[in-house]
Amino acid sequence: MPELPEVESQLDYLRSNALGRAIQKVSVFEPRIIKNSTASSFRKALTGRRLVAASRRGKYLIVNTDARRVLVLHFGMGGDLRYYPSPQQRPRFTRIEFILDNGYRLAFTCPRNICRVMSVSSPSDVPGLRQMGPEPLCKEFTLGVFKTLIGTGTSRAIKALLMDQKRIAGIGNIYADQILFESGVRPTRKTSDLDATEIGRLYRSIRRVLKDALPTAGEEALPSHYIYSRDFSGQGCPGCGRPFEKTRVGGRTTRYCTGCQR
DNA sequence: CCTATAGCCTGACGGC
DNA sequence: TGCCGTCAGGCTATAG
Numbered sequence: 001m002p003e004l005p006e007v008e009s010q011l012d013y014l015r016s017n018a019l020g021r022a023i024q025k026v027s028v029f030e031p032r033i034i035k036n037s038t039a040s041s042f043r044k045a046l047t048g049r050r051l052v053a054a055s056r057r058g059k060y061l062i063v064n065t066d067a068r069r070v071l072v073l074h075f076g077m078g079g080d081l082r083y084y085p086s087p088q089q090r091p092r093f094t095r096i097e098f099i100l101d102n103g104y105r106l107a108f109t110c111p112r113n114i115c116r117v118m119s120v121s122s123p124s125d126v127p128g129l130r131q132m133g134p135e136p137l138c139k140e141f142t143l144g145v146f147k148t149l150i151g152t153g154t155s156r157a158i159k160a161l162l163m164d165q166k167r168i169a170g171i172g173n174i175y176a177d178q179i180l181f182e183s184g185v186r187p188t189r190k191t192s193d194l195d196a197t198e199i200g201r202l203y204r205s206i207r208r209v210l211k212d213a214l215p216t217a218g219e220e221a222l223p224s225h226y227i228y229s230r231d232f233s234g235q236g237c238p239g240c241g242r243p244f245e246k247t248r249v250g251g252r253t254t255r256y257c258t259g260c261q262r
Numbered sequence: 263c264c265t266a267t268a269g270c271c272t273g274a275c276g277g278c
Numbered sequence: 279t280g281c282c283g284t285c286a287g288g289c290t291a292t293a294g
Contacts, residue, residue, distance in 0.1 A: 001287065032271090059288075076271090077287040093273095112272050114288055128289075156265065165289085173287065251267065253286075 002075035003059060004136070004170025004210055005217035010081050011056045013218070014063065014106075017083040021100040022050040030095040035116045036125070045069050045119040046098075057123065058132050058169035068121050072129070076114030082107045133167045136206050146203045150191050158194065158202070159187035160250030171206070173252045174228050175213065179205045181227050186261045187249045231255050 002010065026046050031039040049065035056062070063071040073081075082091045085104050090097065094107040096117060108117060124130045133149070134141050149167055150158075161167055162176045171179070180187050183201040185194070194202070213223075222229045227244060230236065236243045237257040244255040 003288095074288075076289080078273090112270095112287080114271060116289080154264075160265085163288095 001077045001172065001174055002079065003172035003175050004056075005175070005213035007056050007059050007061055007075065007170070008214055009218035010061055010075070011054055013081050013083070014051075014054050014061065017104075018081075018098075018100060018106045019051050019054055021102060021104075023047055023098050024101050025099040027097040027099070028095075029097070030110075030113060033095050033110065033113060033115050033117050034119075036118045036120065042117070042119050046071060057129055057135070058165055059172070060123075060126070060129055060132075062123050062129075070120050070123055072116075072118040072120060072123060072126055073108060074116040074128070076110055076112065076116065078112060079108065079110035079115045082109060128165065131166050132169050133165060135169050136171070137210055141207075143200065143203045146206075147199060150194070150199065150202075154192050155190055157187060157249050158185060158189050158191045159252075159254060161191050162202075162206075163250055163252070168206070170210070173254075174222065174226070175209055176252075177228060177255050178226055179209045181256060181261060182209060184261055187254045187256050188247070227255050227257070 023046050026043040028034065028039040028043060034042045046065070046069065049067055049069055051063050052066050053064040054062065059074060061073040063073070065071065083104060083106050084090070087105070090105070091107050091109050093109040093111045095110050095113070095115065096108045098106040100106060108115070118126060120126060134145060150161060159176050159180060162171050162179060163173065177187065179202065182205040183198065185198050185202060216223060224230070225238060227237070230238065231244045237260055240257065240259040242257055242259045245258050247254050
């Protein structure tokens, strides 16, 4: 579930705790999550490197080092970073642990091993990053850009398109449902059938939902007004009170209101 | 090229 | 109590 807002909060966490530090040691507890190299070459590439800058692109976290080495993290679902002083505090599901030059440790956790970690010479070595669509919160992401982007979207369901990282960066299942709800558009609608009004509402919802989520994305729970939260706690649509319809779109569980979304 | 689907992976949860 | 099946989600690979 770490989508754009959650990864942004992981970025803040990394910046305030580990940036500027050098990696003294790398412990790999789950080699499978390292995607482009063996565990030993991963360790070798990063040991001794200093973490000098960090950024986010879509759902990826990118950490530049003082050498021509970039650490790329993808959280899959449910993973996070943790910073702690001793191995006794090592979190459950720690897949990789970095011991830093102040003795503190940085863990990359991932409950389901769907996360990925890479050490590359450039972010563009990662296919998912190379092909990534525009950042929805950048000012370059205008209504015109969005129109062009979905104009070529043809017959797919709009929700599948919103979650397609090659089209737009950083939107996953939870935020896609919320964006569609706030737009009053059914997730199953074919993209090519949307009119200009609906496209405008979608565009504004993308920006608003993601931006509003940033301040609280580091917290455990989603905001209680989210349709995901409301459905989970047995509440219905905040607009009309109907229970949410549950279906599958783009291979994902999808919640929407049959009354308020057309 | 475009779109849809299976598979990866394992914890949480419900049913028996 | 504990086993078992199902579901969840990101992405990638493969099929159509």
